[in-house]
Amino acid sequence: MFGHVKDLQFEAKPDGPDAAFARRLQEILGGKWGEMTVANQYLYQGWNCRLPGKYKDLLLDVGTEEMGHVEMIATMITRLLENAPLSLQEAADDNPMVAAIYGGSNPAHFIHGGGGALPTDSNGVPWNAAFITASGNLMADFHLNVTAEAQGRLQVARLFNMTDDPGVKQMLRFLLARDTMHQNMWMAAIEQLKQDGLEEMPVPDAFTDSKEFTHAPEPVLAPGDPRLYDTTPDLADDLLDDDAM
Amino acid sequence: MFGHVKDLQFEAKPDGPDAAFARRLQEILGGKWGEMTVANQYLYQGWNCRLPGKYKDLLLDVGTEEMGHVEMIATMITRLLENAPLSLQEAADDNPMVAAIYGGSNPAHFIHGGGGALPTDSNGVPWNAAFITASGNLMADFHLNVTAEAQGRLQVARLFNMTDDPGVKQMLRFLLARDTMHQNMWMAAIEQLKQDGLEEMPVPDAFTDSKEFTHAPEPVLAPGDPRLYDTTPDLADDLLDDDAM
Amino acid sequence: MFGHVKDLQFEAKPDGPDAAFARRLQEILGGKWGEMTVANQYLYQGWNCRLPGKYKDLLLDVGTEEMGHVEMIATMITRLLENAPLSLQEAADDNPMVAAIYGGSNPAHFIHGGGGALPTDSNGVPWNAAFITASGNLMADFHLNVTAEAQGRLQVARLFNMTDDPGVKQMLRFLLARDTMHQNMWMAAIEQLKQDGLEEMPVPDAFTDSKEFTHAPEPVLAPGDPRLYDTTPDLADDLLDDDAM
Amino acid sequence: MFGHVKDLQFEAKPDGPDAAFARRLQEILGGKWGEMTVANQYLYQGWNCRLPGKYKDLLLDVGTEEMGHVEMIATMITRLLENAPLSLQEAADDNPMVAAIYGGSNPAHFIHGGGGALPTDSNGVPWNAAFITASGNLMADFHLNVTAEAQGRLQVARLFNMTDDPGVKQMLRFLLARDTMHQNMWMAAIEQLKQDGLEEMPVPDAFTDSKEFTHAPEPVLAPGDPRLYDTTPDLADDLLDDDAM
């Protein structure tokens, strides 16, 4: 069960509007590795975790924090979308900056969203729940969670270099710090799983069929093998005369 | 910013496993009108609401409650997925009930989800964020919210008639009650918006271009008009001889 | 069974080309609340309506009209796509207006669509049929239809303010008028359903299980409850030393 | 602009309900090669056709007919969905036939659709507009239209062999006949395009850059080439000891 308070986890305001950067920020909100993904992924992993206790609690607690990051970024996008040039006429007055914003912003922010954040990536493609995985195997999923935090922090660091706005940069620094902490945390949790004897690598440890192949197979296709690719297959050679090709 | 406690908003356990019904419950979790939709829809509407105060608070509070419904249904699905027949051999022993469960369940629950809930509808199609709308116009969105609660309650009532399990029925009764309350609440909020002078129907009230057509146009295509559909168009008549048709 | 005549329901031509606005118009053609949605939604609701007579007829008639709106907007988009700047070289001659059109248009209009309308939204995301609902409950669906007309009219009004082209504005005025009429019509149809004794709010009226909870449950999480969110969960505290965070 | 009359293009009723076959029929309604695809594809090709006259008319007329096929199949599905077993308890009474129907039907037909047709394929995946193409080149698109009719007729013929219901078979015979006629028609239209001097194969005829390569390139990878695939790449050999593999 969830509760909500009005304060943002971290409060930051942009120094000025920038609809083109608002479009870019959408990637870490509703993109594949954005905050909607980590929030929902950790929560589903937590709900599906059949082992009560520290791992289940950790997943639900961190997932709940990430919901607050969704909120922070959505709020920032809404603030950046003020005063955007909406028509070509506004964009036309010999001002390349305005032309760049007009071309680089997402018109759906204004037609569909009324100047608010959209649950989409930076190209307006809606977030979908196939982005998340809750496999029931904590080791496999904690590795995915390390990845998710790494991909997320990478994107935040790139966005940090795409803007000069101090207020936006401040929010991105906060997110970078949380992603650092969470990367380290999931790696530590992997070690904890091993220490607790719950799972080992390779996943799944429990598969013990004695007949698993323990070595790589001999390659069927060895160097010098004459059975090779030819850009004009035999049938094509027969079917086509030279002029057609 | 969000908080989480371990208790479910309403605690219910199934009397026994039923993987086929677990598949069906997914519709109100990750289907178009499921709990993921209302939770995210109300939260985005709240975050994008530029008017601080009671409407913004209402949206965020109800969205937060719906997150708890996602949790309840996910938990119930996980409980229903115990002991399902996983192989055809288990399903084969002259038992039509087991055959029905095997055929009627979702194999991805076991291969992909490890016996946990999936963020999908009853056919395994992932939830996607195009299911939600936050238009920036409270009147348009409150009407959508009435619809969402009505469609949701309709589905819950149908599911209520698809199971005999007392524990499952108890949870569905709870959800029906909340959907009743929320339908009434959004209808009341529509009236409140009007009383506050914020918006009227038709939406958007603010559009006041004097040249809007105020009457329906004359129909171009009137009864008796000879310009009508013929299942064999002229060119097709020319192109084809009778035998081909 | 359908017929088609060549005339548009309302004839309008743009005063000049504008590929960037053509992209924006796509939202009301192939977006979530565009004309493809209302056309298909009303038709499916009509086909699935098991009660012959006035409601079924209304749905099919209005759905058929909306097919004509799809046609009008598709035709307008095709007309707006003439003479667009296709290469960076064309966009480069010290002309911010051309740069804005180049950046603000959808390249798929020219590569994929050959200068014609696409069945997508303003970001090139294809329309999909999950946008429509035909639940078999007329009350739930008529409420959705009110919403659809409200969201649609809202978007048309916003587009009206994003262009100066008189011909385009004339077509938008026509669509605004039809959306006004249809909003009023679905609201009147809701009243008619009640008068006919077919359905009441909350939907579904027919659910009469005596054990439905009639009051909201006591909240599990009350003010002052110590079981609250902490951004550094216990396990994380254990797992990480200060420097890592 | 479109009109609609209540009669189906061809009237057929099933002899009895069959929810499992109703699910299968969805493939030719809302699947990739179903009637929603051909209807929308021909209409968009018609609207985008810049050449007025017989080709544009043909596209719009046949597209309009296909809308009537959508209606026929949707109606048939609704009729087949009567009296389906909705709960496991109904499916359990030692009756393999009922178990097969329960397992083989689509639960969304009852939870989401209220016993009506859905705009999806046989697995409940929503139809999407990326299934259609209107490229602006009639020759390319007429070839696609031949394909669409061939794929569609193939599916109808397969469905014909999956049911014994005489009424359903009668409707499928009608659709087979129309698909035969349309396959022939689009092939004839291809010939007509050539005769009219509008386009030739290969598409696009108009591309006349003198430097197009007129022969296939020499294959870079010739028989005996030592640069070949080895299932254990060099780095992997270095990285892993034998036991790990």
Add this chain to the structure above:
Amino acid sequence: MFGHVKDLQFEAKPDGPDAAFARRLQEILGGKWGEMTVANQYLYQGWNCRLPGKYKDLLLDVGTEEMGHVEMIATMITRLLENAPLSLQEAADDNPMVAAIYGGSNPAHFIHGGGGALPTDSNGVPWNAAFITASGNLMADFHLNVTAEAQGRLQVARLFNMTDDPGVKQMLRFLLARDTMHQNMWMAAIEQLKQDGLEEMPVPDAFTDSKEFTHAPEPVLAPGDPRLYDTTPDLADDLLDDDAM
């Protein structure tokens, strides 16, 4: 089983970077008719082909070649993405060319892809496998393959006219030549299928139900029929007074 060598099938480098054209090139990489589609389509058709021999081999060989085209275009896109303007500040210095690139490029190339190609179309919509068909009927599928090559060559020809870069044009010429060759090849393969007595048009040849309708049905809706469309349906007339419309 597949092998890979480092050489591209055809080596070409752009004369200079152009992030806006890189976005456009994505259409023939990950768009509906791009190289990912033909590669996967031919491979699946080959794997599913139950008849060993020349047709199966042809499909697998050409599919394998197309994998090399995916590689060529992905490599070219990566090369075009160098040195793009990433922030509005870079795009602002009174330079419409830079503004056009900033607006016309895809920000996901830099945030998500790190300056590499994405498996998406020109609008950033991910490629999906519904783009491919392998129906098990070679005649139906070879017709689709002709179409795929025609649509693909059409798009390449259009892109050829959207750039002045000699290196890019050289690669496009190569692709045009391969598409010409493949269009001709699939058309010749259709003739071969007929000569081998394997399949005829209309597809499927094998359907021989004697009761198939051999003529088009009488149209139900004939010229002069009074049952026609009226933009204000009867119920709407009753429900609404004039002012409301």
Add this chain to the structure above:
Amino acid sequence: MFGHVKDLQFEAKPDGPDAAFARRLQEILGGKWGEMTVANQYLYQGWNCRLPGKYKDLLLDVGTEEMGHVEMIATMITRLLENAPLSLQEAADDNPMVAAIYGGSNPAHFIHGGGGALPTDSNGVPWNAAFITASGNLMADFHLNVTAEAQGRLQVARLFNMTDDPGVKQMLRFLLARDTMHQNMWMAAIEQLKQDGLEEMPVPDAFTDSKEFTHAPEPVLAPGDPRLYDTTPDLADDLLDDDAM
């Protein structure tokens, strides 16, 4: 550039048909963590890798091997789809096993695919390219690759327990062995990246803004905080009387 030979990397045939298991095998072919994902992911990571040499080669080589796994599984599915019960009449003869297969198989395998493999998951949802990531950061992507192999091996192990067919089990053992080898290989590659000084954890190592927050922020919402969730928000209390709730 790619080559292809007819041999499978590992040859295995089922002892008998099983259309229901064929549906389940689709998960590791076209599901989120199936072979299409790893094949395309490694290839895109390789093509986008700007550093020539061992890492780029490794990615392309392993990606090429995974293409051969796609082929193996597609071939196995085609073999399992023989002799499936296609109609309810076949499924009805008092045989729960046949009923289970009828209900548990995917009808699209027969209507759409002609008895061949489909590029979809176990529920018929098409594979899409958003499943893959190539971020341009090798450390982030190698962690994802570990995850992909772990999730894949987990699914194969689960499928191993869902069938008794010796031929199918043999193929799954082969895949398990390759997934074990690849998990180990990507973990070793992560260590290699560190030894080569190319990247460290947390990703991205290169971000060195001195103002990154180095500690977690104080939680805004502390235990005992009175600003908490109440299932009946204030406005709702005002709007609704008790009976309505």
